[in-house]
Amino acid sequence: MGAEAINDAILYELRGQVAVITINRPDRRNAINIDVRQGLYKAWEKFEKDDAAKVAILTGAGDKAFCAGMDLKEAAGTGIKIPPRGFVPTIGDSVQVSKPTIAAVNGFAMAGGWLLSQQCDLCVAADHATFAISEAKVGRGTPWATPLIHMLPQRVLMEILMTGDFVSAQRLYELGYVNKVVPVAQLMDEAMKLAERIAANAPLTVRAAREMVYLATEMGRSAAIPAAVRLFDHVYLSEDAQEGPKSFAEKRPPVWKGR
DSSP: OOOEESSSSEEEEEETTEEEEEEOOGGGTTOBOHHHHHHHHHHHHHHHHOTTOOEEEEEESSSSEEEOSBOHHHHHHHTOOSOOTTSSOOBTTTBOOOSOEEEEEOSEEETHHHHHHHTSSEEEEETTOEEEOOHHHHTOOOGGGGGGGGTSOHHHHHHHHHHOOOEEHHHHHHTTSOSEEEOGGGHHHHHHHHHHHHHTSOHHHHHHHHHHHHHHHHSOHHHHHHHHHHHTHHHHTSHHHHHHHHHHHTTSOOOOOOO
């Protein structure tokens, strides 16, 4: 299946069980304009509703930029002040997605581009990719960066936010923010391999594990454990929970039904 144009700025392609969502404005460094915002809303909705799609990869066109953040030319023309909630479609806030997502960062990810990588569950980056939260350099705000306190050490986060300087993909790999760093020519292959390994697993378990991690960031240990127990009740009671051990005993691949 070839890529479908959601609009002029966003492409959607189903590769087996993996949806690839591409920001397609390489001439503007994949900067976030109204077409990108509207297209991403539609693409995430399409992914969530598509039963054939088990995992999504978000990437940018070309090998220079994943996303340069807000299209400042458009922003200058609109004179935007406080962006309304949902201005940029953000998983876990203005967008609800229950399936795993991977950012394949093919170049620099700046400001809103960092946000788009941050919102995904996992991140694979090209070895030349760099990341920056550059709002301090242009007088804008970063309330969306709040979840990073669960993803980066406090003093590292302070430095990133207050300097606005770029950080290499390798440095963020060492800090645990990036899952894997590879040459850009191998980026999509590595992201697809990761996505396919996830897609091959029991979907109810994968989704519940994903939700458990986010749930645990919202509460302390004593509250999170019983909440996680309840979260997995429907997994234990599912047909797939019987299929896993049965397929192992019968020495065959499992056939997951997601129920």
